[in-house]
Amino acid sequence: xxxxxxxxxxxxxxxxxxxxxxxxxxxxxxxxxxxxxxxxxxxxxxxxxxxxxxxxxxxxxxxxxxxxxxxxxxxxxxxxxxxxxxxxxxxxxxxxxxxxxxxxxxxxxxxxxxxxxxxxxxxxxxxxxxxxxxxxxxxxxxxxxxxxxxxxxxxxxxxxxxxxxxxxxxxxxxxxxxxxxxxxxxxxxxxxxxxxxxxxxxxxxxxxxxxxxxxxxxxxxxxxxxxxxxxxxxxxxxxxxxxxxxxxxxxxxxxxxxxxxxxxxxxxxxxxxxxxx
Amino acid sequence: xxxxxxxxxxxxxxxxxxxxxxxxxxxxxxxxxxxxxxxxxxxxxxxxxxxxxxxxxxxxxxxxxxxxxxxxxxxxxxxxxxxxxxxxxxxxxxxxxxxxxxxxxxxxxxxxxxxxxxxxxxxxxxxxxxxxxxxxxxxxxxxxxxxxxxxxxxxxxxxxxxxxxxxxxxxxxxxxxxxxxxxxxxxxxxxxxxxxxxxxxxxxxxxxxxxxxxxxxxxxxxxxxxxxxxxxxxxxxxxxxxxxxxxxxxxxxxxxxxxxxxxxxxxxxxxxxxxxxxxxxxxxxxxxxxxxxxxxxxxxxxxxxxxxxxxxxxxxxxxxxxxxxxxxxxxx
Amino acid sequence: xxxxxxxxxxxxxxxxxxxxxxxxxxxxxxxxxxxxxxxxxxxxxxxxxxxxxxxxxxxxxxxxxxxxxxxxxxxxxxxxxxxxxxxxxxxxxxxxxxxxxxxxxxxxxxxxxxxxxxxxxxxxxxxxxxxxxxxxxxxxxxxxxxxxxxxxxxxxxxxxxxxxxxxxxxxxxxxxxxxxxxxxxxxxxxxxxxxxxxxxxxxxxxxxxxxxxxxxxxxxxxxxxxxxxxxxxxxxxxxxxxxxxxxxxxxxxxxxxxxxxxxxxxxxxxxxxxxxxxxxxxxxxxxxxxxxxxxxxxxxxxxxxxxxxxxx
Numbered sequence: 001x002x003x004x005x006x007x008x009x010x011x012x013x014x015x016x017x018x019x020x021x022x023x024x025x026x027x028x029x030x031x032x033x034x035x036x037x038x039x040x041x042x043x044x045x046x047x048x049x050x051x052x053x054x055x056x057x058x059x060x061x062x063x064x065x066x067x068x069x070x071x072x073x074x075x076x077x078x079x080x081x082x083x084x085x086x087x088x089x090x091x092x093x094x095x096x097x098x099x100x101x102x103x104x105x106x107x108x109x110x111x112x113x114x115x116x117x118x119x120x121x122x123x124x125x126x127x128x129x130x131x132x133x134x135x136x137x138x139x140x141x142x143x144x145x146x147x148x149x150x151x152x153x154x155x156x157x158x159x160x161x162x163x164x165x166x167x168x169x170x171x172x173x174x175x176x177x178x179x180x181x182x183x184x185x186x187x188x189x190x191x192x193x194x195x196x197x198x199x200x201x202x203x204x205x206x207x208x209x210x211x212x213x214x215x216x217x218x219x220x221x222x223x224x225x226x227x228x229x230x231x232x233x234x235x236x237x238x239x240x241x242x243x244x245x246x247x248x249x250x251x252x253x254x255x256x257x258x259x260x261x262x263x264x265x266x267x268x269x270x271x272x273x274x275x276x277x
Numbered sequence: 278x279x280x281x282x283x284x285x286x287x288x289x290x291x292x293x294x295x296x297x298x299x300x301x302x303x304x305x306x307x308x309x310x311x312x313x314x315x316x317x318x319x320x321x322x323x324x325x326x327x328x329x330x331x332x333x334x335x336x337x338x339x340x341x342x343x344x345x346x347x348x349x350x351x352x353x354x355x356x357x358x359x360x361x362x363x364x365x366x367x368x369x370x371x372x373x374x375x376x377x378x379x380x381x382x383x384x385x386x387x388x389x390x391x392x393x394x395x396x397x398x399x400x401x402x403x404x405x406x407x408x409x410x411x412x413x414x415x416x417x418x419x420x421x422x423x424x425x426x427x428x429x430x431x432x433x434x435x436x437x438x439x440x441x442x443x444x445x446x447x448x449x450x451x452x453x454x455x456x457x458x459x460x461x462x463x464x465x466x467x468x469x470x471x472x473x474x475x476x477x478x479x480x481x482x483x484x485x486x487x488x489x490x491x492x493x494x495x496x497x498x499x500x501x502x503x504x505x506x507x508x509x510x511x512x513x514x515x516x517x518x519x520x521x522x523x524x525x526x527x528x529x530x531x532x533x534x535x536x537x538x539x540x541x542x543x544x545x546x547x548x549x550x551x552x553x554x555x556x557x558x559x560x561x562x563x564x565x566x567x568x569x570x571x572x573x574x575x576x577x578x579x580x581x582x583x584x585x586x587x588x589x590x591x592x593x594x595x596x597x598x599x600x601x602x603x604x605x606x607x608x609x
Numbered sequence: 610x611x612x613x614x615x616x617x618x619x620x621x622x623x624x625x626x627x628x629x630x631x632x633x634x635x636x637x638x639x640x641x642x643x644x645x646x647x648x649x650x651x652x653x654x655x656x657x658x659x660x661x662x663x664x665x666x667x668x669x670x671x672x673x674x675x676x677x678x679x680x681x682x683x684x685x686x687x688x689x690x691x692x693x694x695x696x697x698x699x700x701x702x703x704x705x706x707x708x709x710x711x712x713x714x715x716x717x718x719x720x721x722x723x724x725x726x727x728x729x730x731x732x733x734x735x736x737x738x739x740x741x742x743x744x745x746x747x748x749x750x751x752x753x754x755x756x757x758x759x760x761x762x763x764x765x766x767x768x769x770x771x772x773x774x775x776x777x778x779x780x781x782x783x784x785x786x787x788x789x790x791x792x793x794x795x796x797x798x799x800x801x802x803x804x805x806x807x808x809x810x811x812x813x814x815x816x817x818x819x820x821x822x823x824x825x826x827x828x829x830x831x832x833x834x835x836x837x838x839x840x841x842x843x844x845x846x847x848x849x850x851x852x853x854x855x856x857x858x859x860x861x862x863x864x865x866x867x868x869x870x871x872x873x874x875x876x877x878x879x880x881x882x883x884x885x886x887x888x889x890x891x892x893x894x895x896x897x898x899x900x901x902x903x904x905x906x907x908x909x910x911x912x913x914x915x916x917x918x919x920x921x
Contacts, residue, residue, distance in 0.1 A: 119838065132636070212846070249749045249753070257741065337811060340728075368813060368814035381804065381805040385902070386827045386828050399816065
């Protein structure tokens with residue numbers, strides 16, 4: 001494990017991607033504490049301004065400062081992305097372990113369910129959840145999370161199946177180790193790298209879906225911003241102030257690219273020597 | 278070397294591969310011949326360079342491989358200096374090759390019929406479909422396939438290994454080549470099927486005067502089918518001659534060791550299998566002297582320092598060794 | 610095999626019905642929608658909803674949808690949904706179908722080219738390109754395209770005036786899918802080119818072009834087609850966004866307005882259409898599979914996981 005992390009950190013592209021992501025996250029979390037402007041504040045004298053000292057990224061057509069709205073929007077977008085990724089990872093892992101150990105009809109039924117689930121696009125599932133559970137309150141998060149479960153379930157289950165037949169697990173069991181211990185030691189170690197790669201993909205997908213929802217206005221209630229929503233808001237000013245849409249778009253693309261590059265980095269560090277177990 | 282017509286004469290072949298670990302000198306010096314109507318066998322262990330020598334003849338080396346030196350005279354032309362277009366015309370129509378694993382050598386997405394007709398039409402574009410079909414069916418029947426029309430309509434995954442190999446041979450012979458190169462064609466098959474394929478090849482030689490370059494690691498197969506043999510090790514030809522000469526008067530210690538290693542029933546299974554000492558050769562760092570010297574029971578100082586030259590032992594028999602004349606038995 | 614496809618086509622109806630049932634259940638339990646109202650007769654929209662049990666409502670709805678394509682009335686406008694849905698679906702389908710074509714026309718050659726030049730700079734270049742483009746959500750791409758071509762270069766207009774303008778949304782949709790197709794095709798092709806039969810075909814004198822285009826491609830198209838369903842699903846989602854951006858009145862925008870306007874009947878109708886389209890896509894995927902590699906016909910079975918191999 002340590003060897004693999006070292007391999008990852010030696011990869012300049014992946015490390016840069018991680019650094020950029022961390023910077024963006026820190027900005028979103030910390031910036032609101034360092035400015036006096038409120039994200040809801042509308043200032044009609046100052047509307048549609050180009051970047052200046054007072055408004056580092058300019059203002060939108062309601063006079064709202066773009067920079068602070070980007071920070072808050074980032075909080076929403078990124079937390080939705082990371083939380084749904086986390087939920088998908090946890091639930092998916094549990095399901096995978098269950099299926100792998102249970103086997104038989106339980107396994108087949110649940111896996112068929114996973115297959116059906118994976119054929120439904122995450123966007124549609126999120127829209128369904130948003131509509132059914134009440135709009136504007138962030139319920140789409142559950143839809144995104146659930147759509148992200150099948151890949152995790154499949155790969156953890158595969159790891160469990162691969163491990164349960166192997167000799168060293170039998171040896172562990174013979175020495176009296178409990179199934180939980182076996183899981184912790186062997187399954188996790190085997191599945192973790194692949195799950196990590198899948199996690200970056202899941203978060204990237206969640207980010208995309210979240211911003212698309214924001215774009216089509218099926219997201220949280222305004223005035224709380226979200227990057228997709230900001231993109232939508234700026235769409236009408238494309239000719240005069242393209243940066244109103246470009247900045248959110250750039251942020252979105254940057255985050256997704258960084259996540260993908262990190263995922264590639266993790267995948268590459270898997271094949272470079274350092275394999276334990 | 279006189280009398281019979283020499284169809285293929287390879288001389289001084291030298292080729293290498295660029296790998297991340299270094300340059301692999303797969304073949305350092307290989308010379309062998311195939312005469313018309315005869316079967317020449319190339320024997321050696323994996324890594325001896327026997328297969329790649331054959332690949333080089335048809336320009337089938339992988340992208341990281343280079344032919345560094347040598348000539349391969351076939352019918353007056355040097356194969357190693359031919360351009361891509363000429364090589365393509367030659368493949369399949371004048372020289373054909375069959376490979377080790379017949380089941381993976383056929384494209385699973387096409388029927389046998391479309392495969393065979395395609396081979397025919399790529400060399401004779403004017404031929405019409407019906408005639409191509411007819412010729413393919415007849416060739417399959419010649420190869421001993423019992424229901425050729427049915428096989429033509431099948432996909433490779435529904436055929437057995439032996440059938441696939443017959444189909445491959447049929448495809449190789451469709452355009453009437455003069456030389457057939459067989460790269461370990463029986464290694465992946467069951468023993469009984471092996472025998473069938475070998476009989477088929479023998480029939481080709483006897484009835485149609487086909488010349489065959491037969492690559493194998495199995496000395497037993499060599500005895501069954503070949504007229505002449507070249508023994509390779511580490512990219513060099515250690516010894517070459519007629520089958521009788523090799524079997525009864527092997528001059529090179531490597532050949533002798535190989536022959537000794539063949540288990541024999543007559544001894545009642547009491548004799549221990551003889552094995553060579555030492556480790557397999559590293560083709561990236563070839564030794565200065567004879568490549569076999571580190572493992573040779575008869576090595577001396579000279580062997581470790583200088584490469585032996587191929588000595589002519591008369592009557593088409595030659596060996597590359599410093600220790601031939603100096604005593605030691607010439608008999609197995 | 611013909612029987613297999615007949616069975617698959619017949620199965621579409623039950624699967625769409627299952628989707629309808631699911632939505633009925635969700636709607637009545639979660640949102641408290643009066644499902645009876647959704648099933649009202651067109652000739653008495655103002656009257657009280659008929660007293661039918663849940664299953665009767667469901668049955669009636671399915672019957673009317675499948676026999677008369679009667680989806681009810683648009684609760685906002687009072688106009689029968691049938692015509693509106695048909696037209697809008699037609700528009701979306703046209704866009705999606707052409708995009709799917711573009712996706713493969715763009716992605717497959719790229720993937721083949723990259724595989725043939727693997728290890729060289731063209732390959733690395735194409736790999737980085739596809740990685741980049743598969744990260745960009747379709748709406749961001751639409752923005753960049755519009756910004757560049759419409760605003761800066763003034764080659765096209767945002768509101769379509771010539772046929773060229775229609776290309777922009779198609780292209781925006783297709784690029785995302787094309788990167789995925791290119792990635793998968795390249796991987797499949799690279800794998801095939803290393804296979805022994807490529808060597809043996811070459812040794813028999815077949816031209817390199819024939820070997821690649823006829824033999825290798827056929828085998829490499831299998832993974833490319835296995836993601837056809839996924840590509841279609843992504844295109845459908847993408848079309849929701851693109852329709853909004855380019856002001857195309859298709860299925861996607863209908864769904865959006867239904868959601869914000871609480872037009873439940875419309876939403877249900879859209880859901881049925883989407884389920885239908887996706888089911889047909891999955892049958893088409895199997896069809897493509899068999900076309901490309903007939904020897905795979907034997908592995909086809911109900912619930913075949915071949916389709917799923919493409920992943921997300």
